[in-house]
Structure formats: structure tokens, C-alpha cells
Amino acid sequence: MKIYLKYGALISPLGNDIGSHFNALLHHESGIQLQKEEGFDGAALYLSKIPWLTENRYNTLLSKICDDLLVNVSTALLQSPKTAIILSTTKANMEEVDADSFASSRRIISEKFQNPNETIILSNACISGVLAINLAADYIQMGTFDEVVVIGIDVLNDFVINGFQSLRALSDEPCLPFDENRKGVSLGEACGAIVVSNKGGADFSVEYLGGASSNDANHISGPSRTGEGLVRVVNKTLDRSNSKKEEINYISAHGTATLFNDEMEAIGFNRLGLENVPINSFKGNFGHTLGAAGIVEVLMCMVSMEKNTLFKSVGFEKLGTTVPLTVLSENLDLDLHVVLKTASGFGGGNAALLMRKIG
Amino acid sequence: MKIVAHSYVNSKGVFLNGDCVQTRVDLEVHFLNDLYRKLELNYPKFYKMDTLSKSALLADFVLTPYYTEKPELEDQLQLIFANDESSKQTDLKFIDSYELKENASPSLFVYTLPNIVTGELAIKHKWYGENTFFILPDFQTKFYVEQMEMSFARGNKYCLCGWMSNKTEENEECFLFLVSQSENKNVTNEIENILNTYRNE
DSSP: OOEEEEEEEEEBTTBSSHHHHHHHHHTTOOOEEEETTOSTTSOOEEEEOOTTOOSSHHHHHHHHHHHHHHHHSOHHHHHOTTEEEEEEOSSOOGGGTTTOTTHHHHHHHHHHHOOSSOOEEEOOGGGHHHHHHHHHHHHHHHTSOSEEEEEEEEOOOHHHHHHHHHTTOBOSSSOOTTBTTOOOBOEEOEEEEEEEESOOOSSOEEEEEEEEEEEOSSOSSSOOSSOHHHHHHHHHHHHHTTOOGGGEEEEEOOOOOOHHHHHHHHHHHHHTTOTTSEEEOTHHHHOBOGGGHHHHHHHHHHHHHHHTEEOOOTTOOSBOSSSOOEEOSSOEEOOOOEEEEEEEETTTEEEEEEEEEOO | OEEEEEEEEETTEEEETTEEEEEOOOTTSOHHHHHHHHTTOOOGGGGGSOHHHHHHHHHHHHHGGGGTTOTTHHHHEEEEEEESSTTHHHHHHHHHHHHTSSSOOHHHHTTSSTTHHHHHHHHHHTOOSOEEEEEOSSOOHHHHHHHHHHHHHTTOSEEEEEEEEOSSTTOOEEEEEEEESOSOOOOHHHHHHHHHHHHTO
16 A cells, blocks of 8 residues: 655745745755844843744644645545544643643644544654654554644743753754754744645655654663664664665755764764765754654655755754765755655654655 | 553552552652652662653563563564653643742753653663654543554564553552553453553552
8 A cells, every 4th residue: 555645734934835945945044043032041042933923822823734734635634534633742832731731732623623533642752743654654554544634833932942951952053953063953943734645646745655763772861872773763664665775865864953963863874874865954944843843854855855856954064973974065956766754852762754756 | 462461550559460569658758759669679760750750660660570581672662652741740840940940950851751751661671662652631442552553563563551640749640551462352441441440449
């Protein structure tokens, strides 16, 4: 059985639809800007913040993506008992943490789509988005559902900003993934949606080949020094996809721009023999959007496959890892076939998936 | 599917396969700390953990004999965990740390993700396999069985499933069950009955 990934919707500081994101990435645009009085001590911080999102930020953004989906995807599909909705988020609505930070997500999705199935919520730190797509594909494979709409969302709030600041993980300039001068993460917010389906159809789609997750079994908040979890998850993904690593002609990395994460990925990809495959991180464009990141970045991989254009890894100038990587320092026109997406995160988790261009 | 073993932890004690292994003794300290001492566990990191991870660690400890002689656990065990409100208890403590104490605590922040629990177990046992953490309104046997079916179809040989609730202090519970792919048996009713029995102890 073939499984297909289709565009759903995308909202970030760079735009409110897929087309505007293609243009933004073509021109190396970034949503990361200096925002006043954001930090714990009232300091200015570089964040990728959606400018029009002011009050009731999480619920407003989730409602907007649902409205966009109702336009982009048929109402019949969203309402169908053979359609499931999976939500990928790390913190959901922290404005409502005193009551239940996850209740509004279920309420909004149920009201907007009128779908009889209970929304499935995955909360697995930074790998949630890739995991959610893998889970959606499993549901299709099992025949439980014909279509699964996967929504990834996280918004900026004091909680997350103070947290990353307390870990001293934030960069004091826009993040520089894989660069020798990288200093840490720039946080961002976004919401993206992908439709995973058992049917291809007329609209642009890519074929989902397989995916997996793994754990470093090493540290709860620091990446493995050896890239062990990443190596295992990529090998398992290739195995389940019946694909060979030689077929991969582009990698969308996690690339948070912390010293340890990017180094870990470089070591992992070298152990896998993938150091000569073009690679980028979208964190320079979107910042780290946590539970949304996997969805947003797979959407951008799909754009790359549709347009046969690889995007420059924004913020990258000179390689800053101890082993080689082929980081995209400019846009590159390339006839894409097989694309690998990876993610790694807190809790020691890693996730990966493989996609193939149709035709 | 076959249930290999199961365990449960709440303020009454630690249970294994339906039997009480250790009851709470000292009512002056949090029951999780009391049970840890009475079981004479030697895992000093325990004291740094939040209540989610502490309760999972205790429930996991009594299951340990069932992990031996199963080399598949290293790479073909999936952890399927869920709870109802993520890391709410630690989230509120972390918010207090920056709102009341004016110092955002990094050691609290690292526990404000529910999947840290599965990370802790992976570290303890050197399990490199798949991990997923869900937020469910309540314990749903059907959901776990569905996840296990997909996991086994992907090639995993075992699933360690976990349900934990930790909305308020002293009301934490953790239910773990280890399931193997072997035997073609419907375990839905069995899982349902096991948890109900534990809750009514």
C-alpha cells in the first residue's frame, strides 16, 4: 500500500500559506527578530514571533489553522469517521495551565471539524511532529483510517522562553545552525498541517516511505556525544522503507544551532556515511518551533521536492562541526528523489522519516 | 499479544502482578520517597526527578526481573506512555520558580515535558528503541491495544505501556504493563480488569 503526504496549511511569521513560504525561503528570509522585554529579566531576545498574534495566542492560532484547513481540504474529508486528527504539541495552551492546558485543543478541533473521532494528542518534545506523521502513516497502513490530518503547533510564552533562558540555551543573535559561530537556539512559533492519505490524487503529493523513532539512552536534556540514537533511527527508517542510504539526495536536519546538538548530528551523519548529502536546517528561518517543527519542516521538504529547489541553510557561513557535512550555503536547484527528515530532542528522543518524489 | 507482567504504584504502595510488594509506612514524607526508601533502591538520581518519573521508576523497579534474558528489549521494545495532563505538577512549580522566587529553575524546567519519563527509563536500562508519549483524557485500553498492534506491525517485539496521573500531589498513580508480541490473544479485557483491581485495592 502506498501512503501519500499532502499540503494542509502553514502559518508562521513568514506567511500564512505554502506559497508565501516558498517565496520567503527562496529569498533566505527569517522570521527571527529582536523582540523587546521578552526575557526573564526583561531583556530583548531574538525570537521568531507571529506579529498579528496578540491575545489568546494559542487558541487563536489553532482556530486559524482549522479555518484554513476547512478551505484547503474538503469539509467532507475533515468530518469523515474514516479521518483522524493528530495534534503534535509540547506545551499546548499554557495560558490555561491552571485548569487544563490541553482541553482547548480538543474543543477547538471538535467544534471546527465536527469529526466523530477523539483528537489524538502526541507530546514528545521536539520530535513530536515527525513522530505524529509516522503515527498517521501507521494508521493508514493498518487501514484504521483513510486520511489523517496532522497538526503541529506551539506558541511563544513566558514559560518556554524563561525555561530555555534558564538552561542558557538561547543565542544572543539569530541562531546559526552548523556554523562555527553558533551560540544556541532562537525560539519560534508556528502551526502547520499535513494530510496523510491512502490516495494520491490531482493535488501535489509525495510518497511516504517509512519512519521510526529511537532513544539515545544517554541523558534527559543533552544530546548523545556519539549520535547513537540518530544512527539507529536512520538505519531503522531505511530498513522499514526498503531503501538504501545511497538513494537519499537531501537531508532536512534538526539543526537547533546549539554546540552539542549540531555536533551530535554531524557525528551521526558521518557514522551513517551521509556527510556528502546536501543538508540544511530550517531553524534559521522559523526558529525552533518545538512541537510544530517536524510538521513545518516536512512541509518545506515537500516544497523543495515540488520545486526541485533546496534552500540555503539560513545563518550558515562556515562549518563549525569537528567532522564534515555538506551544509547548503546557497539555494541549489536539484532533481530530488528521496528526502530524509530527522529530529532529535529533550528526553533523548530521535525520529526520522523518508519521502519520495512521485514521477 | 501476551501480558508478561504488570505493576502499579499509588499512595497505598507498590504492586506487582496484583500483589502488594511494599506498603507505605511513613506518612510524614511523600509516599514516593517513602516507598523508594523501603524498597532500598539505589538510584540516587531518583531524588532529582519529578513525581511522574519517580512513580514510573518505582513501578519499573519491580518489573526488572522480567527484563532479564530478553535481548530484544535493547532495540525492539517500544515505550507507549500516556497521561491526562502532561507534566502539569512540575509546570506549576516551574512557574512559581520565576513568578514567586524570581529565579527560573533549570532543574525544574527539564522535567516540564512528559516524555522525560520514557527518557529516564531508556537511560536506566539502555533501551534504544521507540518512544511515544500521548495526552489522553483518561486511561483507554482500546487506545493502548491499537498502539501496540501498530508497534508490533512495525517490527517491535515488546511494548512497555504506561499510564500515569499526577494532577495533584499525593494522588499520583502509575500503571505499567509489559506486553510481548507472542501469542495471538486479545488482551483488552485483561488490561481493563487489572487496572480496575489495582484502583480498588
